[in-house]
Amino acid sequence: MLAIAAAVVFGFALLLDLLGTDLGAPDLFNWQTLTLIGLLLLSLYLAGVGRGAGRTGGGGGRWYRGRRPGRG
Template structure:
């Protein structure tokens, strides 16, 4: 889930860079790249995964 959000943030950053646009003074393509990197880091850390760990072994 986090990887998909990161891909969207990177896509928006690329689009803003290509058309030289921004969303006000605070949200620029650099901000979206930083957000994308944060989301990739969270994804790699395991945050947002729907996989649960089952500690019991079946015999």
């Protein structure tokens, strides 16, 4: 989820840069600030923040107790 938010922030920063606008707040909505917010979200994602708290064991998918179905 954080990676998606980072992509949205980066896309918004790119649009602001391409359109050459600051939305009336030059100190708040400039492309440097949005880039730093995007990098923060991306680094939090890569650090593992925001993932499911109860998941352990690594890897996704199903795990079975006992014999796996379909294995003769």
